[in-house]
Amino acid sequence: MPIELKMPALSPTMEEGTLAKWLVKEGDTVKSGDIMAEIETDKATMEFEAVDEGTIAKIVVPEGTDGVKVGAVIALIAGEGEDASAAASAPAPSPSPAKAGEGQAGKAGQGEGSAAPSPSPSQSAGADRAPPSPAKAGEGLEGRVKASPLARRMAEAKGIDLGALQGSGPGGRIVKADIEGAQPGAAPKVAAAPAAAPAPAPAPAAPAAPFETEIPHEAVKLSNMRKTIARRLTEAKSTIPHIYLTVDIRLDALLKLRGELNGALAARNVKLSVNDLLIKALAVALKQVPECNVSFTPDQLIKYSRADISVAVSIPGGLITPIVTNADGKGVAAISSEMHELASRAKDGKLQPHEYQGGTASLSNMGMFGIKQFEAVINPPQGMIMAIGAGEKRPYVVDDALQIATVMSATGSFDHRAIDGADGARLMKVFKELVEAPLGMVA
Amino acid sequence: MEPPNVPDTYDLIVLGSGPGGYVAAIRAAQLGLKTAIVERELLGGICLNWGCIPTKALLRSAEVFHYMQHAKDYGLVANQISADLEAVVKRSRGVAKQLNQGVTHLMKKNKIDVHMGDGKLTGKGKLSVTKDGKTTELTARNIIVATGARARDLPFAKADGKRIWTYRHAMTPPEMPTKLLVVGSGAIGIEFASFYRDMGADVTVVEMLDRLVPVEDADVSAFLEKAVKKQGMTTMTGAGVEKLEVSPDGVKASIKGKDGKTVAQEFSHVIVAIGIVPNTENIGLEALGVKTDRGHIVTDGMCRTNVEGIYAIGDVTAPPWLAHKASHEGVIAAEAIAGKHPHAMDPKNIPGCTYCRPQIASVGLTEAKAKEAGYEVRVGNFPFIGNGKAIALGEPEGFVKTVFDAKTGELLGAHMIGAEVTELIQGYTVGKTGELTEAELMETVFPHPTLSEMMHESVLAAYGRALHI
Ligand SMILES: Cc1cc2nc3c(=O)[nH]c(=O)nc-3n(C[C@H](O)[C@H](O)[C@H](O)COP(=O)(O)OP(=O)(O)OC[C@H]3O[C@@H](n4cnc5c(N)ncnc54)[C@H](O)[C@@H]3O)c2cc1C
Numbered sequence: 071m072p073i074e075l076k077m078p079a080l081s082p083t084m085e086e087g088t089l090a091k092w093l094v095k096e097g098d099t100v101k102s103g104d105i106m107a108e109i110e111t112d113k114a115t116m117e118f119e120a121v122d123e124g125t126i127a128k129i130v131v132p133e134g135t136d137g138v139k140v141g142a143v144i145a146l147i148a149g150e151g152e153d154a155s156a157a158a159s160a161p162a163p164s165p166s167p168a169k170a171g172e173g174q175a176g177k178a179g180q181g182e183g184s185a186a187p188s189p190s191p192s193q194s195a196g197a198d199r200a201p202p203s204p205a206k207a208g209e210g211l212e213g214r215v216k217a218s219p220l221a222r223r224m225a226e227a228k229g230i231d232l233g234a235l236q237g238s239g240p241g242g243r244i245v246k247a248d249i250e251g252a253q254p255g256a257a258p259k260v261a262a263a264p265a266a267a268p269a270p271a272p273a274p275a276a277p278a279a280p281f282e283t284e285i286p287h288e289a290v291k292l293s294n295m296r297k298t299i300a301r302r303l304t305e306a307k308s309t310i311p312h313i314y315l316t317v318d319i320r321l322d323a324l325l326k327l328r329g330e331l332n333g334a335l336a337a338r339n340v341k342l343s344v345n346d347l348l349i350k351a352l353a354v355a356l357k358q359v360p361e362c363n364v365s366f367t368p369d370q371l372i373k374y375s376r377a378d379i380s381v382a383v384s385i386p387g388g389l390i391t392p393i394v395t396n397a398d399g400k401g402v403a404a405i406s407s408e409m410h411e412l413a414s415r416a417k418d419g420k421l422q423p424h425e426y427q428g429g430t431a432s433l434s435n436m437g438m439f440g441i442k443q444f445e446a447v448i449n450p451p452q453g454m455i456m457a458i459g460a461g462e463k464r465p466y467v468v469d470d471a472l473q474i475a476t477v478m479s480a481t482g483s484f485d486h487r488a489i490d491g492a493d494g495a496r497l498m499k500v501f502k503e504l505v506e507a508p509l510g511m512v513a
Numbered sequence: 514m515e516p517p518n519v520p521d522t523y524d525l526i527v528l529g530s531g532p533g534g535y536v537a538a539i540r541a542a543q544l545g546l547k548t549a550i551v552e553r554e555l556l557g558g559i560c561l562n563w564g565c566i567p568t569k570a571l572l573r574s575a576e577v578f579h580y581m582q583h584a585k586d587y588g589l590v591a592n593q594i595s596a597d598l599e600a601v602v603k604r605s606r607g608v609a610k611q612l613n614q615g616v617t618h619l620m621k622k623n624k625i626d627v628h629m630g631d632g633k634l635t636g637k638g639k640l641s642v643t644k645d646g647k648t649t650e651l652t653a654r655n656i657i658v659a660t661g662a663r664a665r666d667l668p669f670a671k672a673d674g675k676r677i678w679t680y681r682h683a684m685t686p687p688e689m690p691t692k693l694l695v696v697g698s699g700a701i702g703i704e705f706a707s708f709y710r711d712m713g714a715d716v717t718v719v720e721m722l723d724r725l726v727p728v729e730d731a732d733v734s735a736f737l738e739k740a741v742k743k744q745g746m747t748t749m750t751g752a753g754v755e756k757l758e759v760s761p762d763g764v765k766a767s768i769k770g771k772d773g774k775t776v777a778q779e780f781s782h783v784i785v786a787i788g789i790v791p792n793t794e795n796i797g798l799e800a801l802g803v804k805t806d807r808g809h810i811v812t813d814g815m816c817r818t819n820v821e822g823i824y825a826i827g828d829v830t831a832p833p834w835l836a837h838k839a840s841h842e843g844v845i846a847a848e849a850i851a852g853k854h855p856h857a858m859d860p861k862n863i864p865g866c867t868y869c870r871p872q873i874a875s876v877g878l879t880e881a882k883a884k885e886a887g888y889e890v891r892v893g894n895f896p897f898i899g900n901g902k903a904i905a906l907g908e909p910e911g912f913v914k915t916v917f918d919a920k921t922g923e924l925l926g927a928h929m930i931g932a933e934v935t936e937l938i939q940g941y942t943v944g945k946t947g948e949l950t951e952a953e954l955m956e957t958v959f960p961h962p963t964l965s966e967m968m969h970e971s972v973l974a975a976y977g978r979a980l981h982i
Pocket residue numbers: 528529530531532533534551552553554555556557558559560561563564565566568630631632633659660661662680701792796826827828829834835836837838839866
């Protein structure tokens with residue numbers, strides 16, 4: 071029997087991806103560890119390594135194909151002693167038995183559903199009898215997914231992958247609260263939001279009518295990253311009531327401290343940016359005002375006891391938010407080197423999912439573009455994002471006298487469902503105080 | 514060197530032995546914790562001695578009396594029927610006593626130390642028990658406060674046990690009231706109103722809010738009002754008692770009606786059932802900084818207070834103030850203390866039962882509350898008159914109402930009024946807790962002939978598929 075190579079789930083919530091490039095061709099022999107293909111997920115391009123040894127008998131999914139479902143057979147490998155050409159002509163792999171989560175609870179797949187679940191994550195791509203929503207990846211691994219009927223139905227309607235969730239009910243059963251928690255974005259357990267497609271179109275969306283215009287143009291296919299950005303921003307702006315709170319912050323003390331620290335750190339080859347210090351300030355502020363370090367879910371307020379700061383980094387073709395975990399507990403030098411390293415890997419599309427999925431709050435800095443002030447869109451399930459404008463020399467009143475000071479405007483966007491205005495205001499105040507008297511946060 | 518009389522340290526001391534406290538103690542003992550319980554009055558608390566159980570015994574007598582009076586409807590002859598209130602009360606006290614002894618036995622069986630006396634927290638993990646002027650100091654790693662609650666007095670007239678009664682007087686009455694005023698139509702008020710009405714008293718119920726049993730679904734309130742009026746009860750909603758003047762042979766009540774006019778009426782007795790006051794005073798909570806909200810102790814889903822090592826359960830905490838809620842919290846608290854990971858309490862899955870005639874039972878959101886919460890609802894309603902068993906029982910009055918989330922099929926609430934509905938509600942509660950949708954409820958086979966078939970029909974009705982209407 072040829073070995074079926076299947077589309078891997080490269081993140082816990084990945085449902086489909088683009089087979090960007092084959093690095094092997096039919097007839098090549100591969101051994102465990104060889105890189106066979108590049109696969110583009112919603113956030114990153116990842117390498118797909120061979121696990122089995124053998125000869126590539128057939129490439130089933132050609133490169134450049136997008137929307138390849140996790141678990142779909144993408145190539146066949148003939149094992150040792152097998153005839154590659156015979157393997158290639160073996161009957162097309164049949165769809166795996168229906169998973170418990172598929173179809174109408176207890177209806178559509180009764181016979182099939184009770185068949186012994188396959189022990190490996192064998193999910194055929196097209197499973198043309200069921201919408202792609204229900205559990206795929208995790209499910210096959212442990213057999214049946216335990217979920218309440220209500221949870222199944224809600225997951226189906228929202229296009230949430232049950233297999234990627236951890237249940238909080240008896241014996242790990244997935245219950246309503248877990249689905250609500252997994253609502254586009256709001257899933258602390260689920261690491262990542264992207265899996266949850268917005269409700270209206272769980273089934274493979276019918277291709278939209280071609281856009282027509284007389285104006286000379288070029289139509290560029292949307293990358294997965296662009297689609298994810300579009301979906302998450304739409305979701306954030308249409309479901310989260312944002313409030314915006316702006317403060318002006320004097321930067322002179324922070325700039326001075328940065329100069330001194332950089333002098334001292336030069337030997338260690340560390341060069342702090344203003345942004346590194348702001349990451350630290352935000353994390354410390356969140357620890358001091360824990361009411362703002364939260365995620366809103368329909369039934370629960372998740373209060374984080376650690377500040378993990380997602381930092382918006384623009385990369386070719388979009389944006390990604392690598393995370394400085396436990397930023398309140400790290401020294402600024404450590405934050406700086408970590409940020410440096412994350413940003414450079416982000417630009418190469420080499421971040422691992424856990425490095426950009428999660429975070430408890432975000433920081434977005436457009437100061438380098440000369441933007442004076444802006445309001446950022448919250449990155450769900452987080453409860454707030456801090457938007458940093460350019461530091462500039464401004465007339466500033468100090469002790470009733472006009473002086474010139476370096477000042478920047480910072481605007482916090484807060485999820486008003488979870489965070490009251492007064493708490494948001496307190497966070498802004500603490501953030502301002504930390505930046506204006508920065509010794510307090512490095513000490 | 515340790516002083517010789519250092520008291521043993523318990524893993525857990527439970528203060529108060531109501532359905533919250535004694536159940537917590539049993540569960541803790543099962544989990545291997547060295548456990549003690551402190552009680553100043555009677556093991557079993559309000560529920561067994563002065564609440565749920567004795568009232569149900571009284572109401573059963575009233576119900577049997579009612580059936581005797583309607584013997585003819587069943588083709589039976591019963592002549593010279595009369596009620597002996599003293600004997601009815603005696604039976605009720607006997608039932609309470611039997612259960613109280615049952616709790617004593619359970620404590621012994623589970624090797625739980627019972628300390629009788631007034632308990633007071635004297636520090637972290639420290640509790641003193643005072644009885645007849647003698648004080649014992651106990652220490653424990655954890656304390657569960659389960660001191661329950663007592664009846665709330667009217668601000669202008671204290672219950673005297675003669676003319677003005679709380680529930681305690683009402684269940685051990687010095688005499689049969691002839692003309693009774695019941696202030697408050699919550700579960701306790703309406704149950705006593707129903708009891709004394711069925712026993713033959715002239716009963717008036719005054720409710721401040723605009724309908725009887727105001728926490729129930731509005732349809733249930735409306736149905737109840739009609740039913741009790743038919744039984745000859747007088748109800749005044751949107752009305753308040755402003756003054757009670759006690760005289761040797763009665764009470765003059767000034768009642769401000771819906772129309773804003775105050776009228777004076779004479780009654781033989783008054784039952785005050787306007788709510789409860791938690792027993793949080795003088796037990797040392799303030800000194801330890803335990804947070805309360807309008808007297809009730811604030812707890813989280815695991816029954817923890819804001820002070821480490823101190824838990825609280827039952828009536829002394831947030832509503833609903835029901836015995837089964839207290840017991841369930843007792844189990845959660847004991848398991849949390851033993852390092853297990855119990856599920857957190859979900860008030861939406863706590864059923865409530867009221868044993869007036871007709872009975873009321875409900876769980877989850879009322880239709881109005883569901884809409885308020887933004888749900889698009891599907892409502893099913895099935896009347897007793899469409900159910901064979903109800904007709905055979907001679908109980909054709911009542912209905913079963915279900916409220917579903919139109920989007921997900923989640924059962925948001927169920928509301929029933931009619932004979933025996935208190936025994937039915939658990940079916941919906943199981944379904945809600947297990948997160949069944951309308952599909953599984955429809956696929957369930959209900960036995961025939963039972964009243965429970967109405968529960969099936971009500972679900973079908975919500976989806977336009979009821980069979981017997
Ligand atoms: C008339 C009536 C009818 C009711 N009917 C129902 C019903 O049908 N169904 C239902 O679910 N609920 C009913 N209830 C409510 C139910 O009785 C309470 O919800 C339940 O008893 C609460 O249990 P608990 O353990 O919190 O407190 P309680 O039962 O009040 O027990 C508290 C115990 O703590 C003791 N205690 C208090 N302070 C101290 C101290 N300092 N030291 C030592 N001991 C102390 C008290 O003596 C008492 O025994 C009824 C209540 C009443 C009054």
